[in-house]
Amino acid sequence: MVTRLERAIEIPRQWYNIAPDLPSKLPPVIDQHTHGIADKKILHRLFVNEVARAEYSGERFITIPEELREVYSIWRPTPLVRAKRLERYLNTPARIYYKNETVSPPGSHKANAAVAQAYYAKQEGTDRLVTSTTAGQWGTALAFGCTIFGVKCTVYMSKSSYESKPYRKDLAEAWGAEIISSPSTRTKVGRDILKADPNSSGSMAVAKSEALEDTESDPTAKDAVGSIMNFVLATQTVIGQEAQAQMEPYEDYPDMVIGCVGGGSNFSGIFWPYYYEMVSKTAPKQVEFLGVESSAVPKLTKGQYIYDHSDVMRMSPLFKMYTAGHTFNPPEIHTGGLRVHGTAPSLSLLVNAGLVKAVAYNQPEVFEAGALFARTEGILPAPESAHAIKATIDEARRCKAQNKEKVILFSLCGHGILDIEGYREYFAGNMKDNDADPVELKRALDEVKGLYPWLQGND
Numbered sequence: 112m113v114t115r116l117e118r119a120i121e122i123p124r125q126w127y128n129i130a131p132d133l134p135s136k137l138p139p140v141i142d143q144h145t146h147g148i149a150d151k152k153i154l155h156r157l158f159v160n161e162v163a164r165a166e167y168s169g170e171r172f173i174t175i176p177e178e179l180r181e182v183y184s185i186w187r188p189t190p191l192v193r194a195k196r197l198e199r200y201l202n203t204p205a206r207i208y209y210k211n212e213t214v215s216p217p218g219s220h221k222a223n224a225a226v227a228q229a230y231y232a233k234q235e236g237t238d239r240l241v242t243s244t245t246a247g248q249w250g251t252a253l254a255f256g257c258t259i260f261g262v263k264c265t266v267y268m269s270k271s272s273y274e275s276k277p278y279r280k281d282l283a284e285a286w287g288a289e290i291i292s293s294p295s296t297r298t299k300v301g302r303d304i305l306k307a308d309p310n311s312s313g314s315m316a317v318a319k320s321e322a323l324e325d326t327e328s329d330p331t332a333k334d335a336v337g338s339i340m341n342f343v344l345a346t347q348t349v350i351g352q353e354a355q356a357q358m359e360p361y362e363d364y365p366d367m368v369i370g371c372v373g374g375g376s377n378f379s380g381i382f383w384p385y386y387y388e389m390v391s392k393t394a395p396k397q398v399e400f401l402g403v404e405s406s407a408v409p410k411l412t413k414g415q416y417i418y419d420h421s422d423v424m425r426m427s428p429l430f431k432m433y434t435a436g437h438t439f440n441p442p443e444i445h446t447g448g449l450r451v452h453g454t455a456p457s458l459s460l461l462v463n464a465g466l467v468k469a470v471a472y473n474q475p476e477v478f479e480a481g482a483l484f485a486r487t488e489g490i491l492p493a494p495e496s497a498h499a500i501k502a503t504i505d506e507a508r509r510c511k512a513q514n515k516e517k518v519i520l521f522s523l524c525g526h527g528i529l530d531i532e533g534y535r536e537y538f539a540g541n542m543k544d545n546d547a548d549p550v551e552l553k554r555a556l557d558e559v560k561g562l563y564p565w566l567q568g569n570d
């Protein structure tokens with residue numbers, strides 16, 4: 112018989128896909144050229160077949176190939192830790208657990224999706240994966256995945272991160288990837304942007320356009336996606352599934368699951384399996400789900416649920432999602448991973464249906480929470496993860512004020528050892544508030560709605 116402890120250390124055998132359990136069908140993907148419902152072929156041309164397939168699939172469980180489970184065993188299962196020192200510091204009756212994804216070779220949850228895409232790229236004979244990255248976490252993770260499976264890797268990294276995070280670039284190069292500062296002269300998109308503004312610091316949406324142009328011009332290449340798409344989110348469900356098994360020996364079950372939201376992959380990865388237990392009526396209690404975003408890019412809390420592109424040049428298909436607008440120009444922040452204008456369609460649908468809540472935090476309070484976590488639990492969190500920590504701390508403090516027990520689980524999706532410059536600025540007392548400019552946000556949203564008024568509902 113398998114004991115609970117043995118079950119707690121098994122790597123999951125399947126990924127969970129939430130699509131069949133959503134409260135309504137996902138709105139269709141719209142072709143960027145014809146503006147009709149996108150032909151499946153478009154996604155298959157751009158992305159690895161398995162990624163494209165999962166965008167339309169109603170399959171609830173996807174078997175994880177054994178070869179991939181073997182690769183996962185390099186760092187999985189990741190630890191589930193009770194944050195007792197943080198609890199003691201806060202003097203809270205809440206019980207706080209975190210799932211520590213920082214132990215993957217590139218240092219974040221992004222490795223879960225990267226090795227999966229590199230594996231399927233190899234299987235289908237794709238020679239090269241091309242991608243875009245801002246914080247650099249996804250770029251390094253893909254470089255790692257590609258080196259494991261012997262696939263070439265090209266990463267367009269927005270110039271601001273390329274210059275401020277040289278170690279991420281070095282790490283990706285150590286794994287054999289080619290890293291290009293974006294905007295670059297490599298693509299027409301990049302050349303046009305540089306012509307208009309030779310000092311452009313780039314953005315995720317610009318880097319994405321360059322990656323898509325590069326992919327479209329090379330039949331041996333495909334675009335690799337670090338978030339937003341269903342397959343990526345599904346591959347992250349190893350996080351939540353492991354957490355469920357690992358919490359059993361503690362005889363606890365979360366009342367609340369918290370994760371930061373860029374495109375939505377680490378948050379979905381941790382909460383989807385709990386959502387499944389709720390819809391399949393096997394959960395012992397109702398669980399609240401809380402997504403945490405940066406107030407610099409407040410798409411869930413101040414954006415709109417409309418059709419938008421995932422890149423600035425409108426080369427990607429249109430997805431219905433919470434967005435700040437693909438031309439939205441966010442303030443510079445040290446949290447590149449949350450500096451993304453759009454959100455996964457599945458997460459957007461759940462937020463719109465009121466089944467998932469969202470909150471936004473400003474940069475200084477997030478770094479304060481990150482530093483407190485480092486000084487209590489010992490791990491320096493990625494600034495992205497520090498958003499989830501801030502929300503956890505606030506909830507634990509509310510529990511204290513109300514003298515209420517609550518089990519909180521959050522996703523510690525990455526470490527901040529290569530993001531140290533943000534902490535340096537914070538400790539030097541130089542970090543400023545960085546809320547999104549409401550005028551700029553309105554401009555960007557009005558622009559999207561003006562482009563495709565017939566696609567947009569009343570949300």
Ligand SMILES: Cc1ncc(COP(=O)(O)O)c(C=O)c1O
Nearest residue numbers: 248338373374375376377448525
């Ligand atoms: C450490 C870390 N956490 C979170 C994110 C946000 O992405 P997602 O919402 O897809 O998890 C990123 C993105 O780069 C990241 O690097």
